[in-house]
Amino acid sequence: MERDRLIAAIKTVLKIKHTPPLHSNYDWFAFAPGDPIQTHEPFYWQSIRRAFGFKGSPGEMQAVLRLACRLGRIGTGKDVAGQPAAAPTLAAYAKQFFSLDCNGFVGNYWGLSPEVHQSNWAVITPTTEARVLKKTTGGDYWNGWGTAAVKTLDYIPLTPRRAADEACAGDVLIVHKDGTSWSHIALVDHVTWVDGNQVNWRVVEYGESTSESNFDTAADNHIKPFRTVKLVQGPNKKLGVGYQDGNKFKYLFAAPDSLFSPATLGRCGVTAI
Numbered sequence: 001m002e003r004d005r006l007i008a009a010i011k012t013v014l015k016i017k018h019t020p021p022l023h024s025n026y027d028w029f030a031f032a033p034g035d036p037i038q039t040h041e042p043f044y045w046q047s048i049r050r051a052f053g054f055k056g057s058p059g060e061m062q063a064v065l066r067l068a069c070r071l072g073r074i075g076t077g078k079d080v081a082g083q084p085a086a087a088p089t090l091a092a093y094a095k096q097f098f099s100l101d102c103n104g105f106v107g108n109y110w111g112l113s114p115e116v117h118q119s120n121w122a123v124i125t126p127t128t129e130a131r132v133l134k135k136t137t138g139g140d141y142w143n144g145w146g147t148a149a150v151k152t153l154d155y156i157p158l159t160p161r162r163a164a165d166e167a168c169a170g171d172v173l174i175v176h177k178d179g180t181s182w183s184h185i186a187l188v189d190h191v192t193w194v195d196g197n198q199v200n201w202r203v204v205e206y207g208e209s210t211s212e213s214n215f216d217t218a219a220d221n222h223i224k225p226f227r228t229v230k231l232v233q234g235p236n237k238k239l240g241v242g243y244q245d246g247n248k249f250k251y252l253f254a255a256p257d258s259l260f261s262p263a264t265l266g267r268c269g270v271t272a273i
Contacts, residue, residue: 006048020045054100057264069090103116105186111263112258113152116152146273148267159253160241160253166254167201169188170187172186172188188203197241198228198229198230199229234249
């Protein structure tokens with residue numbers, strides 16, 4: 001796994017004996033004065049974990065690219081740990097190892113956790129929230145809930161939209177598939193109210209329409225064409241309006257009341273998490 005090879009190279013240069021537990025380690029490291037990377041800035045273990053896990057922000061991917069270049073993971077020959085380089089160029093490395101998934105994109109856009117499952121954006125219950133808070137007391141990691149995800153609880157579940165004229169840019173579509181599972185999450189952009197129950201917008205998303213077979217085709221475009229949709233009451237009346245799309249109902253929720261800019265390093269306003 002490339003993440004492990006990069007970390008092996010980091011450990012070689014920094015003379016670290018043990019790999020930190022990436023899911024729960026919020027420390028950072030820096031290179032010594034005079035190092036070829038020519039900077040004393042901190043690099044965060046969480047950034048490395050997210051960049052290779054379909055959750056990284058552009059800033060985190062950039063930081064990992066710089067590490068990969070410094071440590072010989074990019075280029076030809078062998079890296080500082082004696083391992084064969086992974087890719088010949090920055091572009092090839094990024095294309096091979098970095099991407100996003102749907103909740104990674106939405107969470108990063110709003111500066112919140114990119115790892116909260118789409119179901120929890122829609123319908124997390126007070127009982128579930130209380131259990132998460134109990135299990136993560138003192139900063140403990142539990143069942144996928146790290147510090148950034150726990151802080152995101154202050155912003156979820158999202159508020160359902162009740163009518164088409166409430167829709168705004170940045171609102172969130174959450175997809176309920178076959179009436180049984182929450183399968184996808186996306187954003188809407190450039191929203192125009194057309195009439196009583198119709199809006200014109202474009203959907204911005206990662207994940208639902210992409211695959212290796214349609215990579216770099218129109219179907220892989222993360223910014224979808226403008227379209228007009230009719231918003232109707234969903235099967236679950238508590239969750240407001242949305243629209244049917246085959247075997248999926250796409251519920252519309254108000255954007256989270258987040259004060260954070262799109263993610264760079266860290267989440268929820270805290271750099272280390």
